[in-house]
Amino acid sequence: MRREDELPFGTTVRESIRSENGDSPFANLFFLVGLLCLSLQFVSIGGAQPGQLWALAALTLFFAKNSIPVLGREILVYGLFLSTAVWLTLYSGYAHVKAPQQVMKFAVVYPAFFLVGRHLGRYYLKHKLPIGYPMIVLFFVFEIAVQKFEAPVIYKYVYFSIDAIHGSFLERNWFALFFFAVSYMVFLQSKRKPVDAVLFLAINVANALVSESKSVLIPCGIVVLLQVRGHTGIKMLLVAAGSAFYVWRFAPELSGHMLDERIKDERGLAFVISTGIAARDWLGHGFGFVEAYFSGTGIYVMGLGKGVNSIFLTPLDFFLIAGIPGILVWLIFFCGFGFGWVATASVIPIAAWSFTNPMHQSELTYLLLGYLISYSRGTGLDASAPVERMGNSTTRRQNRLLTTGISS
Known part of the structure; x- marks a missing residue:
């Protein structure tokens, strides 16, 4: 070192x-x-x-x-x-x-x-990276096939979010992180024009759909805003389109009874208890x-x-x-x-996701x-x-x- x-x-x-x-x-x-x-x-x-x-x-x-x-x-x-x-x-x-x-x-x-x-x-x-979007798509399809055909050794059934694709990963969030990470690496080596941003977002919209990971779209939007130079109108349009997709796909999980459950019994309660613990012994x-x-x-x-x-x-x-x-x-x-x-501009999407x-x-x-x-x-x-x-x-x-x- x-x-x-x-x-x-x-x-x-x-x-x-x-x-x-x-x-x-x-x-x-x-x-x-x-x-x-x-x-x-x-x-x-x-x-x-x-x-x-x-x-x-x-x-x-x-x-x-x-x-x-x-x-x-x-x-x-x-x-x-x-x-x-x-x-x-x-x-x-x-x-x-x-x-x-x-x-x-x-x-x-x-x-x-x-x-x-x-x-x-x-x-x-x-x-030059030895991977590109075509290879990412092929591996993406491979991971879906791993779960659909229950490939021996590399796949196991996960009881949490049974409808989501996790493939050979332990859970859906690590599946989503993997494809975000490799597509982000490829995007950084591109010219970072609007067409590159569209390709990057397309991969990760599909990523969010199959993994049912709502949060992966957050770092994607930040990447587009910070890493594409100029083209403010196009960037805002892409982010707006991503936001509309987010609301269309995940709104039922973030409203009504499901939202109330998350606040009272899941993340909201976990946050209240954890901050109380931290305050008592910092x-x-x-x-x-x-x-x-x-x-x-x-x-x-x-x-x-x-x-x-x-x-x-x-x-x-x-x-x-x-x-x-x-x-x-x-x-x-x-x-x-x-x-x-x-x-900071490069890693802040991960910080936001965290x-x-x-x-x-x-x-x-x-x-x-x-x-x-x-x-x-x-x-x-x-x-x-x-x-x-x-x-x-x-x-x-x-x-x-x-x-x-x-x-x-």
């Missing part, structure tokens, strides 16, 4: 740029294998998912190549969060459920995915507290309890885990705080966040300008780096 303002020993900036501009079929194959492994969430190899094993293998490889960019503040803030959370888990006096599993995820698995994402974002800033409660508390309390909260290790609101859950250090982790990694406005779903409990979230931070930092000052990545040409930022001697 190395800082972003350093180069491997004995390597000049010009040599670094030239070496990273070369095509690497192995790198593309490794990336595609990783995406496939990430989708096989019902498969277990020695107690670990294929995606987790892929990330650890990738991290080992990138460490050996000394090719993972990282900033000191990332290490400092996450180290503070992790040490605080572990200390609270051991000594706070609260009950905890499955704390060792949560510690393992936050200490090893999630950081591994984030660091792998940091490398991939930097790499694909200068190289120092934090450690890993595994949420499941222990809601499975042991006499108050029934729909969607929480045994087997559920977090509430739906990511920043509040981070606060319940480790207090202020938890909020700092959310601000830096989910909001891009301190990375510049370009990085207000409605426990995004911090998915490995893919950390992979995407790492990718977006590295990719956006490399694009320089213009968040909407596509970067030339093929051949021997260098980007505007790289040309500037040749004269300053600073690595991106």
